[in-house]
Amino acid sequence: MRLHVDRRHERLLELVRERGTARVADLARELGVSPVTLRRDVEMLAAQGRLQRLHGSVVWPDDSAVREQGRTAAAPGAGTVVGMVVPTTEYYYAEVVRGARDAVEACGARLVVALSRYLPGEDAAQVERLLGAGADGLLLTPSWDRGEPAAGEGRWITELPVPTVLVERSAPHGHPVAALDRVRSDHAHGAAAAVRHLAALGHRAVALAAQESPTSGRLRLGYEAAVTALGLTPAPRLVHDPAATEAERFEWTFAYLRGAVEEHGVSAAILHSDADAIVLVPRLRACGVRVPDDLAVITYDDEIADLADLPLTAVAPAKRTVGRRAAELLLSRLADSAGPGQHLDILPELRVRASCGASGGSSVTPGARSPSA
Structure with missing residues (x-):
């Protein structure tokens, strides 16, 4: 039975207070909601100062030892799930995916791939599915006809609740998506x-x-x-x-x-x-x-x-390098160690x-x- 939102928030706080730190995916499962819903709850409670939010985890505030434990739990490694949406895994993107897999598996994390097949609306649908399955971060190649979003296109990506790196895509200066991390071939x-x-x-x-x-x-x-x-x-x-x-x-x-x-x-x-x-x-x-x-x-x-x-x-x-560098950038974001946003152009x-x-x-x-x- 789904809990009322106020009761869910109370139960969420109880669980985190008892454990000190907990993964978002585990909390969502226990509370019977999707990871997307749980992340929104966490963002609201974190804004009120009642929780501390880390990538993939939630930490009870005002306890330095617990915060350090939370950082360790959130660091890329076993249990970290990286979602990747590409148009296809044929030809060009096969090597991009292999490069991403090399980087993700090298640190003990898991890569989950979804395909959009250039179908309208499928990027968002596949992202929602990956987030629902517990993805901690996303590598995203939107199906933009010209490799860049048209006016008003793609804004939903900036509202995603997890770190996101664009792969082989970019946005014009001034477009909201242009502020995202990206890695592309030049x-x-x-x-x-x-x-x-x-x-x-x-x-x-x-x-x-x-x-x-x-x-x-x-x-x-x-x-x-x-x-x-x-x-x-x-x-x-x-x-x-x-x-x-x-x-x-x-x-x-x-x-x-x-x-x-x-x-x-x-x-x-x-x-x-x-x-x-x-x-x-x-x-x-x-x-x-x-x-x-x-x-x-x-x-x-x-x-x-x-x-x-x-x-x-x-x-x-250098398709494999693009995939690897994109995954490495996302993993560094998940570990809170990437610093300022990055736009990487890889030379062919x-x-x-x-x-x-x-x-x-x-x-x-x-x-x-x-x-x-």
Whole structure:
């Protein structure tokens, strides 16, 4: 039987006073409420000075020994549960999740993963489920179409009752979500590194053919900045119809690349993603556009680029590092040792293979000088 809120608060205070410290998940179970409800009770009582709230635990106030015990109980380790919401565990996010798992399990905690599948409203639903299951903190990759929230979108994340770190997502300055911790790949820097490499090989007209995704906006920013900084010739922009089918999108991209070479003097291109490049490069070669002779190609993601018939030079985001660093940041928050909020950008790596016309088999960090042809 559920207790009335006032009676529940009284019973909560009794339990914490008797024990000195207790985990939120255990108290919620004993009182017959969800961890989310219990956390709200704790926040109210803590604001009144009747309890001390620590991440994942509640401590009876005004007892230094008990407070120290509470900190020990709240520190990441056995019993700590980290919830992680990602759109999918296929391709890109598989490595991100592995990196997070490495960090979480290294300190004896547990990672629980939920999938949104890019479905409307599913981010919040999965977060609620994880909190109900006792998650002490969250790693969250919202299903934002452009990798950033639209106006008014995502504000609910700032109201979550547990520490939350955004993974591979960010928010514009001034948006409430922008104050949250985040760890992401610096896709703009990765695209710029690809442009710099192609310019070092002598290419003066470089195109970008990127499918619309949460990554594409940052790719275009880096591409345009590098083209301007290096004084290259801007290529016509590829525009996709959001309502187009997959087959139509491939046809437009193919026609765009062929026209860029034959009509606009483009001699190099950055393609997103690997899967697109593996389809498009053979079609280009079949119609007489030689890769890399007529069109040097660098792809983005490096999931399967090295498995293509013509191994593809690729920019490889450090996905596993992103997941690991995000989990480490969250764990430090749970231990109350992270300090000020943090925005971490992890630089991708350029992996040189045959498709760009340079010597393959080497890796180039984005800030390093690209090898010459």
